[in-house]
Amino acid sequence: MEKYLLYFNNEEIPKYVQIAKHIKNLIDSNNIKDGEKLPSIRKLSKFLEVNNVTIVNAYKKLEMEGYAFQKMGSGTYAKRKDVTRKYRKQYSDILKTVSSNNIKDYIDFTGEIACTEFFPVDSFKNVINEVLDRDGVEALAYQETLGYEGLRNSISKFFWNNHKDIDDILIVSGAQQGIDIVSKAIINVNDKVIVEKPTYSGALSVFKWRRTNIFELEIHENGIDLDKFEKILKKNKVKCFYTMSYFQNPTGMSYNLDEKKKILEMAEKYNFYIIEDDYLSELIYDSNIEYKSFKSLDENDRVIYIKSFSKIFLPGIRIGYLISPKKFKEAIQNSKVNTDISTSSLMQRALDLYINKGFWKKYINNLKIVYKDRYEFMKMCINKILSDKVTFFDPGGGLHFYLKINDNINIDCMKLFNECKKNKILITPGILFYKNIYHGKKYFRISFSQVDKLEIEKGIKIINSLLEMGNKYE
Known part of the structure; x- marks a missing residue:
């Protein structure tokens, strides 16, 4: 209780305002932890030698300013603002x-992206001109909702050895949009989401905007602690786990094959889905690191796979793709339509031709x-x-x-x-x-x-x- 000790030195400022300010400072400085229960009204009023109404008003002020919340029948709890x-x-x-x-x-x-000085501008310019000569005005028109069929075919052929149905591949405007439309499609207010700690700030922002309950799991050299992961899963109905499987942003950590298989088994056992942000997996320098995405190991259709070309290609083209489980395919496609209808038709066709000509490799x-x-x-x-x-x-x-x-x-x-x-x-x-x-x-x-x-x-x-x-x- 000592940290709540406060001397009322300014008679012009109401005591409840001074108390609220003092508690806010304690929360901001981490002396009161996020989610920590505040003293009962009776206990704090006795400690500070003020009446109960003063504490009631102080707690109401904290709630109004986003520093506290009430649990019916339990009391008032601290809430750290998103500083x-x-x-x-x-x-x-x-x-x-x-x-x-x-x-x-x-x-x-x-x-966070490849340096543009290495981008072969001339070859890409030639590809764009070839697309315009070949397709004319069609190259500039809106395409079908899923994206340009030629590009989806190329993604299935060159990146998945034709093991993915092109109707399951959705073209998006980069990984950030992919995370956003997936969240809009499958995550509701108060749903529980597990993320790595630390993790990509853009994903955190999306999950906060969806008003989810976010569980953070510390990430180490060998990935997350699977025992702690399972403890959360046993106690909570988790909707999804967001992960960057290779060279995680920011830690640089990559999951090994055994960890991926165990997480996939847990996904089936505890009925949650994995949002896999395949971040920079093309840039493997250590020969001991083998490329096997969660999605490539996914036997139970539990993985929503997101891939961006913008990170290592030309950022301005803003193209990526995602592959979703059958269960969510329609909802995610509708979410994409509600976001921006279609990703640039010309850039999709140009990227398709660029890949097919062998320039990408x-x-x-x-x-x-x-x-x-x-x-x-x-x-x-x-x-x-x-x-x-x-x-x-x-x-x-x-x-x-x-x-x-x-x-x-x-x-x-x-x-x-x-x-x-x-x-x-x-x-x-x-x-x-x-x-x-x-x-x-x-x-x-x-x-x-x-x-x-x-x-x-x-x-x-x-x-x-x-x-x-x-x-x-x-």
Whole structure:
């Protein structure tokens, strides 16, 4: 009870307002945990030597401001506001400001997409011209709801060895839209969703917007703790589990074959569905990592598979696809129609021809050579320059590393982000990947997709100097 102790020094401000403000500060500072039960009205009024009505009004004010909620017959509970949104907006605004000026003045470690300098513009331009010559105005018209049939055929043939019916493949405008339309189609208010902790902030935003009950499961080098996973499943009716099966954003972790099989068995046993965001699986550098998606192992139709071409291809084309279980196919297709009717017809046809001409495979092979070299170089720089200040997991592929600042370094990721920006370096703060920002304060992500070796070494040396001065920012 001592943390609730409050001295009423300002007679002009009502006591209930002062009490509410004090409790808000305790919640914001994590001294009162999210979901923690607040003292009973009688107990707190006695402790603070005020009448019961004062506490009732204080609790009502907390509820109105989104800091508390009531459970009938149980009492009042603390609720932490989504302050992550504030930091995400701050981060986004800074990146927009930088982009609108001259991004080339910065060492950009924030990239989540392949660098456009490696994109073969000439070959893609020729493909677009060939599509326009071949199809004329048809190339610019809306296509059927599922997407251009030729592209769906190519996806089934080249990526699934014709093991997927093209009527089960839905073309979408990138992975983010895929997550969004799936959520609208199958997830209702108060449904229970399990996510990895940390996880992709865009998915978290979608699930929060759907007002779901989100369970977070800590992710380690070998994936989530399956025993803890099953305990949640036994006690709760879970609708779905969202996962990035390869080079998870932000940790870089990939699931092994045994883990995938066990999770699929649990999905059938406990009647939930897996939303698989197949993130950057093309960029495997470690020969010990085998590619086997959840969907390829799915014998009971439990996996909703989402894949984006935008991450490793040209971001501006905004094309991806998803494959859903038969049970949800119609609902997800309707959700897509209600969102934007159709994804760009011209870009779908161009991508289809690009894949069929063999350009896609050649492009990916070249990209892997370039990025494996950068990956190895960045890993070497981290080990050589930052080894006494951070710890990290070696992902074996993808486009980034996720670093944890050692406890003896007195700086959090937002302070580091702001100091880096002053020094013309951009990083991604770890707090953006957690439901509760207090879990991500000591983490940050750096990507090598938009930087060359000289920039990688220079940027990491500057980050090292800023971490060394950590005490200065306290």
